[in-house]
Amino acid sequence: MIHSLNPTIKAITVILPAILLSFSFDIITPAIMFIYILILTFFFSKLNIKKWLFYFIPMSFFALGLAWMTMLYTDDKYATGPIFFSFFSFDIRMGSIIVSMSLALRSLCFIGLSLLFAFTTDPTKFMLSLMQQVRLSPKLTYGILAGYRFVPTFKHELDLLKKAHRVRGLGRAKGWRNRVEHTRQYFIPLLAGAIRKAERVAIAMESKGFTGSKDRTYYTVMKIKATDYLFFIIMLIILIIAYYVSYRLGTLNIFGHRIMP
Structure with a gap:
């Protein structure tokens, strides 16, 4: 298959x-x-x-x-x-x-x-294959994987922000100017959350001994x-x-x- x-x-x-x-x-x-x-x-x-x-x-x-x-x-x-x-x-x-x-x-x-x-x-196996077969930098591939894993959480956080705004009486934006302003109000908290997540991931990877070296072992070995x-x-x-x-x-x-x- x-x-x-x-x-x-x-x-x-x-x-x-x-x-x-x-x-x-x-x-x-x-x-x-x-x-x-x-x-x-x-x-x-x-x-x-x-x-x-x-x-x-x-x-x-x-x-x-x-x-x-x-x-x-x-x-x-x-x-x-x-x-x-x-x-x-x-x-x-x-x-x-x-x-x-x-x-x-x-x-x-x-x-x-x-x-x-x-x-x-599978995106994870594709990244692992690029590292093992193409010798792509682990820093780049693991960064892409981390970003890919964050995508579902961004949608969840955006839904929470919209509900929080409605609870505070902001409601739905009417007109393109108000929609642009609401987009800015969503964008800044999402960006701040993304930066915090990136820092936590970087600290966690360093604490586990990740150096970005290509000479490393893999739990999942991709073979041709x-x-x-x-x-x-x-x-x-x-x-x-x-x-x-x-x-x-x-x-x-x-x-x-x-x-x-």
Whole structure:
């Protein structure tokens, strides 16, 4: 399952194909990759499909909107072929439709890869993997982890501040000026609390012997297994197959340059 893969290898497996996929301006290449991403999401992960759709559908509207604007304002280099239809003063050519559909499919691939990584990766294990495999500074990684752990407490403290203001008769702010003033009243106590928490965490880490040295032992050891390399290799193979299929069909387009077999 994807949940058990090494987070660093998983991140590389997600980022590298996304970068390579951005070179393609045809439809076939991102379509094949998107189908493979859906197979990974639905059959090789323990994701809650309803939760995945809750995030994917709003983001897909952004991708469709981006594709629509691209279709209307396509560069002359890509707006080739016969006029497919006209929209007000815009003449939509076949090349514009292909480029916009390619952009939409690539955006969906990026969204799918991002959600796949975010929902199958434990943040703590990801930070530990960055320390152990990438040799990232423990000071930076533990600082990020501490900040990440503080996020839920900030929401709780903000709710307490709002209730305290209501008890004192302040109520809800009306008008943008009053809302800005209320935001300032919330911001200063939250900032002061964050500083106190950061100081307490720093003192606690120093008292436990934390020096920030990279030569340290870990309670949880992150290892790279054969399945991690297999996941990375298969992802690249699928991408190569997608490019090859598009090339054989005569649709491969790299930055506006059609590559024919």
